[in-house]
Amino acid sequence: MLTAQISIENEVTLRNLQAAFEGESNAHARYNAFAVKADGEGLHGAASLFRAAARAEQIHAGNYARLIRQMGSDPAATIHPVKVQSTLENLNEARAGERYEIDSMYPEFLREAKGHGNTAAVRTFTWALEAEKTHARLFSEAIAVLDSGWLIAARTFYVCAACGYTSETPESQRCPACNLPWEKFEVVR
Numbered sequence: 001m002l003t004a005q006i007s008i009e010n011e012v013t014l015r016n017l018q019a020a021f022e023g024e025s026n027a028h029a030r031y032n033a034f035a036v037k038a039d040g041e042g043l044h045g046a047a048s049l050f051r052a053a054a055r056a057e058q059i060h061a062g063n064y065a066r067l068i069r070q071m072g073s074d075p076a077a078t079i080h081p082v083k084v085q086s087t088l089e090n091l092n093e094a095r096a097g098e099r100y101e102i103d104s105m106y107p108e109f110l111r112e113a114k115g116h117g118n119t120a121a122v123r124t125f126t127w128a129l130e131a132e133k134t135h136a137r138l139f140s141e142a143i144a145v146l147d148s149g150w151l152i153a154a155r156t157f158y159v160c161a162a163c164g165y166t167s168e169t170p171e172s173q174r175c176p177a178c179n180l181p182w183e184k185f186e187v188v189r
């Protein structure tokens with residue numbers, strides 16, 4: 001009876017990990033397509049931001065894939081065709097996607113993983129949640145300055161190689177989300 005109960009609990013966590021893996025894999029594909037569009041519109045700073053966020057989502061997907069394998073399953077994602085619009089529309093869509101993850105998806109997944117004591121899943125979901133907050137903030141800033149010409153020149157972003165935390169300013173010694181030393185951050189431009 002106990003064994004069956006544990007396996008059911010794992011099943012829910014596993015399903016959420018798969019959903020997160022699929023979501024992050026699609027976000028990675030979407031942001032890379034948005035980066036190409038932004039470069040085409042001469043908005044190289046926006047392209048840099050999309051590339052940095054794409055790398056972060058790829059890191060998230062990799063973390064989920066590892067955990068799914070540790071739980072004895074195979075990561076599987078269907079990558080959907082990307083609808084590319086103007087960069088302003090793409091930034092708004094990107095921000096909406098991040099807000100969904102921050103406000104709905106990850107809090108729900110975290111509640112479930114905490115309830116079942118899956119500490120590895122709790123840690124990975126928490127890392128992603130914190131990284132998505134940095135993306136939502138950066139997309140908001142980009143939307144606010146899009147018309148001012150600030151996003152014409154390419155920009156430098158720092159992406160935490162462990163959790164995907166994304167920043168324009170390496171102001172601290174360690175990642176605020178996962179404690180990784182700054183020197184291990186990836187530079188994305």
Ligand SMILES: [Fe+2]
Nearest residue numbers: 098131132135
């Ligand atoms: Fe994100």
Ligand SMILES: [Fe+2]
Nearest residue numbers: 160163175178
């Ligand atoms: Fe981190």
